[in-house]
Amino acid sequence: MASDNGVDSDCMTITRFLIDQQRSCPGATGSLTLLLNQLMTAVKAIASAVKRAGIANLYGIAGSQNTTGDEQKKLDVLANDLFINMLSTCGQACMLISEENEDPVIVPEENRGKYIVTFDPLDGSSNIDCLVSIGSIWGIYEKKTPGPPTKEDVLRPGTEMVSAGYALYGSGTMVVMSTGCGLHGFTLDPNIGDFVLTHRDMFIKNRGKIYSTNEGYEKYWDQKVTNYVHSIKYPEDEKKSPYGARYIGSMVADVHRTFLYGGIFLYPANTKSPNGKLRLLYESNPMAFMMEQAGGRATDGEKRVMEIEPKGIHERCPVFMGSTYDVDDCMKFLTA
The missing domain is CATH 3.40.190.80 (D-Maltodextrin-Binding Protein; domain 2)
Known part of the structure; x- marks a missing residue:
């Protein structure tokens, strides 16, 4: 229900949505919810940086190339640092695979969890300077083997993924995500500073134009x-x-x-x-x-x-x- 100031007093935030899904999933521990919540913090920080890029002098090339040969923009580097810092300190991830890093980022043992996160921290970064929509993409696997994480732990087909999502930074900021129970979209509400469910059960047409x-x-x-x-x-x-x-x-x-x-x-x-x-x-x-x-x-x-x-x-x-x-x-x- 929306109040007089336009704020929905019963909005379905992304955290509330994930907790509801967790309750309906036997054996769920809440660790994936914690990981995704920390990931959303990184997304919100990147969205803020994208909006302020011109003012904060974040446009332009950082002066280096990433591991795949693409020129790194300043926002590329910032987005990558945000993903790594947020995910490596939340206690739920053990290894991170980024487009910007040649080798896997191994989470320190004291902060290590059971998930492996693969991500492109800023997709479409060649469009940054001309204000075209850009985004972030991620996929999440659960580590299956004992011992310290290695590359082999993530060299698995996508059928073994437990969750995936992307963030779109455009006229607004939107996260589209799945934990294996359909696809759902959440839009960042600046009034409350959180993502709110706006696209439940997204389903693509059988044919488009x-x-x-x-x-x-x-x-x-x-x-x-x-x-x-x-x-x-x-x-x-x-x-x-x-x-x-x-x-x-x-x-x-x-x-x-x-x-x-x-x-x-x-x-x-x-x-x-x-x-x-x-x-x-x-x-x-x-x-x-x-x-x-x-x-x-x-x-x-x-x-x-x-x-x-x-x-x-x-x-x-x-x-x-x-x-x-x-x-x-x-x-x-x-x-x-």
Whole structure:
């Protein structure tokens, strides 16, 4: 119920939502809830930094490259530090895998928990300086083996993930997240400084009218990918309308729109990037986990993204994800 000042006196905050889910899950200890709450603190701090970037001189390049060869922006470094500091001190994580760090970050033994968190602290950072929507992506695994954490503990398929989510920093700040019980969206309410449930049980349409890809790389695509994109731009059936093209260049923003409106997001392999560009552990797998929770589909062009057995923590893979019928149509071309 909203009061006279516009504040809902019975709002479903993200903490309250997670506690309700915890109660309905036999054997739950609350440790994942604690981890996610600390992660939300990092997200709120990043959202604040993004809004103040111009004033606080946080635009521009930090002067170095990350482990995958991308130039680090100042906000990249800040976001990465926030994720690491928040997650390594909450007592629930044992190892962190970041796009910005070549090696795993091992949590000190006195603060060590049972979860492994993989994350891209600031997705789409090439768009920072021009105020385009950017985001954060994360995936969470539970450590299965005794002893100190090692790389092998996280080199597992996405089917073993226990939770995944992303934060979108745009006109507002939104978190979309799943703990394996559907996909739900929470919007940051500046009145109370917390995330409030605004999109319960997000479900993607079976078919959309939008495709999202960087067509600037068409020159390097496999002909099968070119043929598929041509088929939705120039449908043979005159009664069918061409698909609209939308591409932001931030995976979080492009996939978020795909969740809401349906369609397909694709980042195929090409002759310049034969293994694709998106990283499996902290981009493709978390998004694939959420896409399937929303009733969609995610493939690398041959098999389900979440069934890929990773061989390295910064491994890349092609991605085709979105509405089930759209991905099915795409696969007909890729496997022809």
